[in-house]
Each structure stands twice: as C-alpha cells, then as structure tokens.
Amino acid sequence: MAEALLRKAVGGIPGIKISSAGVGAMPGQSASRETISILEAKKAPLQDFQSRQVDEHLLSSSDLVIAMTKSHAAIVREYFPERADSVSLLCDFIDEDEGLVGADVPDPIGMGIEAYQEVAEVIELALPGIINKLGQ
Secondary structure: OHHHHHHHHHOOOOOOOOOOOEOOOOOOOOOOHHHHHHHHHOOOOOOOOOOOEOOHHHHHOOOOEEEOOHHHHHHHHHHOHHHHHHEEEHHHHOOHHHOOOOOOOOOOOOOOHHHHHHHHHHHHHHHHHHHHHHHO
16 A cells, blocks of 8 residues: 555656565565555555565665564564665654654554555655655
C-alpha cells in the first residue's frame, strides 16, 4: 500500500524509483483484497505487485529505506549494517503535532477493511515528509 501511495504522490518525478519489500514477506504473494480496494478508491493502482524479501541488491540501489515498525528497521540495520544510515521509520516523517513520531504502523492483515483504511491514513500523513526528504 505504501509503495502505491508514495508512487502516486511523487507523480513520476524524474530520478525517483519507488519499490517495496518486507523482512518477513512470503515472496510472490499479491496484495490483499483490502489493499487493492483502498488503492483503487484512491486512484493509486498497484499493478503486477508481488511481495518480496528485502535483500542486498534492492538496498544497494536505495537512498532511503522506510520501515513500518521499529523491529523491521532494527532487522534491516542488523542484517545490512552498511545501509543502517538510510533506514527511517515511516511515522518519523509525520508532523509532530499528529503525535505519531516513533510509532509503529501495525500490519492490518486479518483485521478488516477499517484497519487497512487506518494504515492508509497514516501512510498519507507521512507522504509530505517523505517527499521533502527525497527532494533533499
């Protein structure tokens, strides 16, 4: 979901490539029904998506790595210490007034469409900060 929402937000800015991977992803899975529904409503399609594990190849071409949870960020930093400085937490890009800095974004799997909508809202709160960081 974050991949599609950020891709839509950057609107094809030259030189910015958006992709996603997980620390515990089962490779080859498609996006959930709820994710697809929310992204279609937001006109942020996630075409031909298949989940994949984060790896050195992906990280070596990344300037910014955004983790959804502190534990995911810690795993990336531990297994890929040379990329540790590029890892940030999604909620750290949200305006401090929202009270979410440092918070984890929960995995909504199995929690119903409302949980997916809440996750989308949190991601959207982070988008301006992420875009600002990408522009630096």
